[in-house]
Every structure is written in structure tokens, then in C-alpha cells.
Amino acid sequence: MAAQNGNLASSDNAQDGFDSIPQEILDRLTRVDMPNVKDIPASKDTIEVAGATIPTYRCETLVLGSGAAGMRAAVELKRRQIDVLVASTGLFAGTSACSGSDKQTLYTASTDYKGDNFLKYAEGLCSGGAMNFSTAYVEAVGSIDALGGLQFMGLPLPHDDQGAILRYQTDHDEAGRATSCGPRTSKLMVKVLFDEAITLGMRILSGCSGLKIIKQSTSGEERVVGVLAAHRSEKRNPYGFIFIQCEDLVIATGGPGELYRDSVYPHHCHGGLGIALEAGVELCNLTESQFGIGTPRTTFPWNLSGTYVQVMPRVYSVDEDGNEINFLANYYRTTREMVSNTFRKGYQWPFHSTRMLDYGSSLFDLAVFLEQKAGRKVFLDFLKNPDPVNPDEQFSLEDLDSDVRDYLENNEALYDLPIDRLRRMNPLAIELYRMHGTDLCKEPLEFAMNNQHMNGGILIDDWGKTNLRGCYSVGEAAGSHGVTRPGGAALNSGQVFGKRVAVAIKRSSLNKTSAELDTSDLQDQLSVALSEAASFVGSPTGKSTNEIKTEIQARMSDRAGIICTADEVSQALSDARALRCLVQEQGITVNSPSLVGSAIRWKQMANVSEAVLTALDHYIQNGGGSRGARAICTPAGDDCPQAKTEDLSRFRFKTEQDKDKALKICIRQNGDQFEVREQSVDLSPTVEREFFEKGWGPYLIKEG
Structure with missing residues (x-):
């Protein structure tokens, strides 16, 4: 004993x-052994732009990112006979495969003892604020299928001899809905999803980073037509550029881990917020992160x-x-x-x-x-x-x-x-x-x-759709998590929305009429990208990527971490804006064409940093209090921590305001400006039981 x-x-x-x-x-x-993944052959199709040869790839849906959320979307798309291509900067190198905790948590509706109550689950998810009840309910109901699918694919979740999955309590969790298969839960999720993807014959392009969303207007509405990317093995132009033509795009590139010096993210996790901002995609809840x-x-x-x-x-x-x-x-x-x-x-x-x-x-x-x-x-x-x-x-x-x-x-x-x-x-x-x-x-x-972890990200609806037609987002790149969430709810969210995005894309494909690609407009957009790339190589005026990285990370860690003041955030925003304008005017300098992709990503990170600080400054200047990630400290604060011998009076903070829970702070880039708006959150539980015969017909029509 x-x-x-x-x-x-x-x-x-x-x-x-x-x-x-x-x-x-x-x-x-x-020591999880990951499967061997074969890249697809280099495309023989090319397009000549401004004297450069740019290889072209085609698919119906492009998934950027190969973490647990992106691969779930890809697998579900492939099962629905959608021609899908996965493009990934590094296989098994992102947060899903490389991050975790003691027993990394997957948070789903409880399937042990007496089961669960989806309404209570949803209430718990959105109780922190800045999250629609409908989104929380979708994640609650969808968690059963998400979990069952992972088990079907071989995820070794522990269960008792009656088949009930073992559960425990995690942070912001009062019901004990957490489960785990150890420190490598998300890596094991990635493993079984890749095993399934290989079985399904998935097309995968590794060493490939999306750099710019290519859009065109159809009937006065902008939509995605493809992505300019850099491929590590491509030698037919000096920058490794390729163009991937697609009808739909799923951004599943994770969070902006490189924003902070003091970070638990793996290195080189830039996320997808920068490429989204440049395309006019709206973001939300950028004030909300997790620190620990x-x-x-x-x-x-x-x-x-x-x-x-x-x-x-x-x-x-x-x-x-x-x-x-x-x-x-x-x-x-x-x-x-x-x-x-x-x-x-x-x-x-x-x-x-x-x-x-x-x-x-x-x-x-x-x-x-x-x-x-x-x-x-x-x-x-x-x-x-x-x-x-x-x-x-x-x-x-x-x-x-x-x-x-x-x-x-x-x-x-x-x-x-x-x-x-x-x-x-x-x-x-x-x-x-x-x-x-x-x-x-x-x-x-x-x-x-x-x-x-960033709880904010790309603004999506309950089908993962963004404000740009044909563009979806899942996983940490999507801003669907609200202010606080139970530990492991993000893993569940990525799985639930991975399937929902696939369903939404399949449904839209049934009634879609393919628009003709405007090759002249495409060449113009690619020509601009080539011109910018050329300006980066050996630029005599631009900052280096390392200088930009050091400045951004120090500013975000020192002024936008767990302790914030109005003055410091305002100054940080001013400095971030100055850096972004400097990069815009003078560019970034690299000493090799092969490093242009990195320069573009750090240019985008300067935009992301300014966007986060813009949202945070807006929140504080409009009376926002301390919640979730940060203490907003002020001598006029409502509460002050105490310690046995330390004087903590300088950490007196303003408490959270109830009115702010009912809002999302949304932001988008419009030229050189960041536009901020507030969107009301719908917390009304409007779930009604659908009778079988009444709902069956509409379901069959939607599914084709």
C-alpha cells in the first residue's frame, strides 16, 4: 500500500x-510511428507569366493544412466523391502532431454512465461568451459522430468492459466530459486520419505553403478560384511558385504560433490568418487566446x-x-x-x-x-x-x-x-x-x-463558411471557440466542422455551375506576386525576416500577454502599424529566391499582429474588462490579487463586463486599413425536435 x-x-x-x-x-x-506518405507527381501543366514558368495543379477542393481538422475535412470530402487535394507546409509538423499535454484531451459528449444532455453541453461551451448557441449545439451533437468516426478509423480511446469511454474533468468543464489516449492524442488522431486518407487514395502535396488566395468576380461576387503556393521541390521558377486551381478552399492551417516569443507552439506555425486577411476574409475574437x-x-x-x-x-x-x-x-x-x-x-x-x-x-x-x-x-x-x-x-x-x-x-x-x-x-x-x-x-x-492557443480566428458560420464565396475554415484557424472553452473542445470542434464543411461542399456541388477561369486576370494577379517576390531578393532597404520576427514576437509577448494595460496596448498597436507600413513601403529583404515564401509569410504575420492589437485596443478602449486570456490592469480596476508578502497593487484589474459576452469583435483588412465591427451573439436555444417524416424528405433533397 x-x-x-x-x-x-x-x-x-x-x-x-x-x-x-x-x-x-x-x-x-x-513514440508514434506515422505512415509513409507519397507526394503526387509534379504537374506537367504550366502557365507562363512574365517570363516565369508556374506549374498548375487542379482539384475541386483544396485543403490547406494536414492537421487533425484538415485531414478530417479531406477524408470526409473524399468519401463524398469530391476531388480533394491536401497541401501542407510540413506533414506531421504542426500543432496536432507536435503539441499536447499530460493526457491531451478530446472533449465530447459523454458516453459513459447516463450519457449526456446536448443542451447542457452547448450551454457550457458558449457560457464564456462571444459564441453563438447554435455553434455550440452543433459541436455538442456532432461530437458523437466525430468520436465514433475516429474510433472506426482506429483511435485507441480507453473504455470499460461495457464499452463506455473513460472520462475525467478538464478546465472549464463541470460535467467530466474529457477523454484521452495519452499525451499524443491529437498525433494519434492525425495518424488514423492519414491511414484512412491513404486507403482512400488521397492526393497529398507536402512541402507546400499557401501564400495568396486568388479570387475572381462572378456575377459581381468575389469567389475563390485557387491559391498561389510555394512548393519546396519546385525548380521551374526561382521562387518555387505553383498555382493550385480549385472551386472550394478549406483553410485548416492552425493558429498563429509565431506571433509570440513565449510560446508552446512548434516552430514555423504561421497559421492561415495572414492569407485570409489579405483576401478580405473577416476574422473574429482575436482578443481571445490561451496562456499557461x-x-x-x-x-x-x-x-x-x-x-x-x-x-x-x-x-x-x-x-x-x-x-x-x-x-x-x-x-x-x-x-x-x-x-x-x-x-x-x-x-x-x-x-x-x-x-x-x-x-x-x-x-x-x-x-x-x-x-x-x-x-x-x-x-x-x-x-x-x-x-x-x-x-x-x-x-x-x-x-x-x-x-x-x-x-x-x-x-x-x-x-x-x-x-x-x-x-x-x-x-x-x-x-x-x-x-x-x-x-x-x-x-x-x-x-x-x-x-x-488562439480561440479567435476566421469568422465562420455553422457550416464553416466564411464571407468569401468558396472559402471555408476549420480547426484553430477558425474563430469558433468563444472566450473560454473546456480543454479539448478545440479538437472536437475541428472534427465536427471537418465533416460539416465536407457536407456543405458536397451539397453546393449538386447545384454548382462551374465558372470559366479568367486566365488573363489570373496572369495579372500572378504577375503582381512575381514582381513582389523579385523586389524581396537582395532589397537594399527592407528589414530581414529575422528582424521582423524578433520585433513582432517581443511586442506581443511583452505587451499583449496575460497582463495588459490600455497605454501599453495602444503603444503596441502604434508600433505594429508602423512596422506594417514600413514593410509595405520598403519590403523585406532575403538573400535567396528560395526564401521569398518565408518573406511573404512574415509580411502577413505583421498584418496579423496589427489585427490582433487593433481588436484588443478596440476592446479595451470601449470599456472591455479582464476575461479569458488577459488581465486588463488599471488603477481604477474593480479587483486586485493579493499575496502573502508581495505587493500586487499594480495588477489591479477591471472585471469583465456582461455586455461584452454578447458580442464578437470582427475585423477585416481593407487596403491599408483594418475595419472593426461588433456582431451580436445569438444565445437563444432555439433547438426543436424534428419529426422523422417531416425532416426526411428535405434531408434527401439536400443530400441529392
Whole structure:
């Protein structure tokens, strides 16, 4: 039996239960072998533009991005006999394949015990605000099919002997709808979707980045006709340009991970917001992101939610002289309070302003943030229990808040050391870091406050459609998540909308009359792109991509992170606008034609940065308060976090205003200007039961 006190004990006693799982199984769930994917042959079709040869590819639907959401859309399109092409900058290199947490969560309607209530599920999804009830309901109902499809394709979700999927509680989740197949849940989703895509004979073009949406007007309405892209292996023009002609486009390129210096995204995740902005596609909720503790991007970027903190490791910082500091003792009043809120970071992982109050779990985040600002490194040590807050205390498993103690007891994890508690509850969490060079059984783990996810993105309707005809969006690129959402709801959203986009495109194809491509107009648009590309190579005036990257990331991390003030955001916006205008006037300089694609992406990131800051500045200037990602600090604020010995008066913040929950802040680029508007959210639950005979006929007509 596990030890019931805080005395240090040998890890030899922790080898039972979960720990009896064979190493082969642990390896299979962490060291995931991805399928071999064959690129389609280089196209022999070309178009001559301004003396350059640009290869052309054709498909009915182009999916940009090969993560879990994009591949679900592609598979569902292929099953519906749509000629689909997937173009991806890097297979298995985005957030779906490379990001996660201790047991990465998939949030779906619960299928265990008594089942679920879709209305309650939807209410929970949109309770944070800035999300239509109808969208939440679509995700709730669609989650059953999304889950079943993944299981059919081979996703190894755990279930009991009656077939009910095992569940647990995640952040912003009161019903315990979360499930997981380990730290690599989304990578395993990508794996089974690729396996299915290969079985279906999917056409895939890897090393291919979309750079510009090509539009033409039909009957006075702009629509997508294709995408200018850069293909890594293309040598028939110096920039690697290709043109992919399509009738419909699905943007599934993920979030703008490169916006922030302090980020848990994999490198080179630019997302699709820049290409959308340039095409006049409207975005929404750009003020809403998620920030939380994770491994620094300079090592192995990974979220430290769930069991990583629920086992209550020792938390400390190290100054420039190598001194170890129990910095949390300056914030929490007792050891019990400190370790109980460390535990709660497991299911309250994202920073939230209100959780800084009453010595809550986000006071932990603020403390880590301030240690970083002071130039100190912060660590989790799983080999030692937490240092006490007060001299007359010691850490004890008998002195925990009841929710913490009950959780550990129910999971039979009352072991003496954090590493044993972690091994008991989640050995996969240990294996994951071991495979990336850090053995938690031997050494501490450095961590930091990071940007992790953008809840905003491209404005879509309940079928994934944007304001540009023929353009759809799914996954993190789509701004469908509202202000706060349960952990793992984004994975479900991508799967649900992946199918809905396929249904919408199939339905539209039944009544579609193909418009003739205007080749003269196409040549004009491609000629402009070639001229810009040529101006970047060896430009004597333009900034380098590295200079632009450094400036954008520093500004966003330092002035648009978890702590914001009106003055700093306003100044950041002014600086971002100046950078975007400078890039517009002087271009970007690269020393090789092969780097032009990177220059175009960083030009677009300058636009995205300004768009985010424009939306955030609009929100603050119109009285917006602290919510979700950020604390809006002001001396006139309504609330102020307290700490045991630290003066936190400078972090007095304005609380969220109820009126703002009922609005989406929408933004689009119109020439050199960013236009902002507010759109009311529809929260009325108008779901009505459809009688079978009444609904069957219309369904058959829509489906053809």
C-alpha cells in the first residue's frame, strides 16, 4: 500500500497498477510511428507569366493544412466523391502532431454512465461568451459522430468492459466530459486520419505553403478560384511558385504560433490568418487566446497541465548566481494553500484573471510570470516534495484541501514522492519527456508562461463558411471557440466542422455551375506576386525576416500577454502599424529566391499582429474588462490579487463586463486599413425536435 504521509520514500514501492504496463505499449502511445506518405507527381501543366514558368495543379477542393481538422475535412470530402487535394507546409509538423499535454484531451459528449444532455453541453461551451448557441449545439451533437468516426478509423480511446469511454474533468468543464489516449492524442488522431486518407487514395502535396488566395468576380461576387503556393521541390521558377486551381478552399492551417516569443507552439506555425486577411476574409475574437505554463519553446514545447502539476512537484526558481528560491512562498499563505492550488493548475490550466483572486490557481501563473520578468528560470522538481511556506510547516499528504486529497486517494496515488505519484497516474507523461531528452526521474524540468492557443480566428458560420464565396475554415484557424472553452473542445470542434464543411461542399456541388477561369486576370494577379517576390531578393532597404520576427514576437509577448494595460496596448498597436507600413513601403529583404515564401509569410504575420492589437485596443478602449486570456490592469480596476508578502497593487484589474459576452469583435483588412465591427451573439436555444417524416424528405433533397 502507498505511504500516507509526507516522508520521502523509495520509488520502488510505486511499481503496481498503471506501472505494470509493458514498455512496448508506453512506447506505442508516445513514440508514434506515422505512415509513409507519397507526394503526387509534379504537374506537367504550366502557365507562363512574365517570363516565369508556374506549374498548375487542379482539384475541386483544396485543403490547406494536414492537421487533425484538415485531414478530417479531406477524408470526409473524399468519401463524398469530391476531388480533394491536401497541401501542407510540413506533414506531421504542426500543432496536432507536435503539441499536447499530460493526457491531451478530446472533449465530447459523454458516453459513459447516463450519457449526456446536448443542451447542457452547448450551454457550457458558449457560457464564456462571444459564441453563438447554435455553434455550440452543433459541436455538442456532432461530437458523437466525430468520436465514433475516429474510433472506426482506429483511435485507441480507453473504455470499460461495457464499452463506455473513460472520462475525467478538464478546465472549464463541470460535467467530466474529457477523454484521452495519452499525451499524443491529437498525433494519434492525425495518424488514423492519414491511414484512412491513404486507403482512400488521397492526393497529398507536402512541402507546400499557401501564400495568396486568388479570387475572381462572378456575377459581381468575389469567389475563390485557387491559391498561389510555394512548393519546396519546385525548380521551374526561382521562387518555387505553383498555382493550385480549385472551386472550394478549406483553410485548416492552425493558429498563429509565431506571433509570440513565449510560446508552446512548434516552430514555423504561421497559421492561415495572414492569407485570409489579405483576401478580405473577416476574422473574429482575436482578443481571445490561451496562456499557461509549459516547457520553453527553446527546448521541447509542451503544456504542463493535468498530472504534471496534480502530483504537486517542488516548484522553485534559480537566480543568476545559482540560488534556488521558493518563490511561491511569497504568494501563498500556507503550504496547504500553495500545493492545493498547484494541484488545481491541472484542470484550471489556462490563466484567468479571476483565479488570481482569493489565492487561487492563477496566482501561480502570475508568480511564474514575474519570476520570468525578473530574469530567473523556473523549474518543477518531481524528485522532491514542495518546500514549506512557513518554518513551522511541512508538506503532508494529510494536509490537503478535500478536492485534492480525494482525487489522489481515488486514483490510489498517495505516494511519498511526486515522481511516484506521476508514475502511478500517468507514466506516459514521464516517457514523453524521456524521449525528448529530459528524464523526470533524474532531473528537474524548466518551464515558463506561454501562449498556447488562439480561440479567435476566421469568422465562420455553422457550416464553416466564411464571407468569401468558396472559402471555408476549420480547426484553430477558425474563430469558433468563444472566450473560454473546456480543454479539448478545440479538437472536437475541428472534427465536427471537418465533416460539416465536407457536407456543405458536397451539397453546393449538386447545384454548382462551374465558372470559366479568367486566365488573363489570373496572369495579372500572378504577375503582381512575381514582381513582389523579385523586389524581396537582395532589397537594399527592407528589414530581414529575422528582424521582423524578433520585433513582432517581443511586442506581443511583452505587451499583449496575460497582463495588459490600455497605454501599453495602444503603444503596441502604434508600433505594429508602423512596422506594417514600413514593410509595405520598403519590403523585406532575403538573400535567396528560395526564401521569398518565408518573406511573404512574415509580411502577413505583421498584418496579423496589427489585427490582433487593433481588436484588443478596440476592446479595451470601449470599456472591455479582464476575461479569458488577459488581465486588463488599471488603477481604477474593480479587483486586485493579493499575496502573502508581495505587493500586487499594480495588477489591479477591471472585471469583465456582461455586455461584452454578447458580442464578437470582427475585423477585416481593407487596403491599408483594418475595419472593426461588433456582431451580436445569438444565445437563444432555439433547438426543436424534428419529426422523422417531416425532416426526411428535405434531408434527401439536400443530400441529392
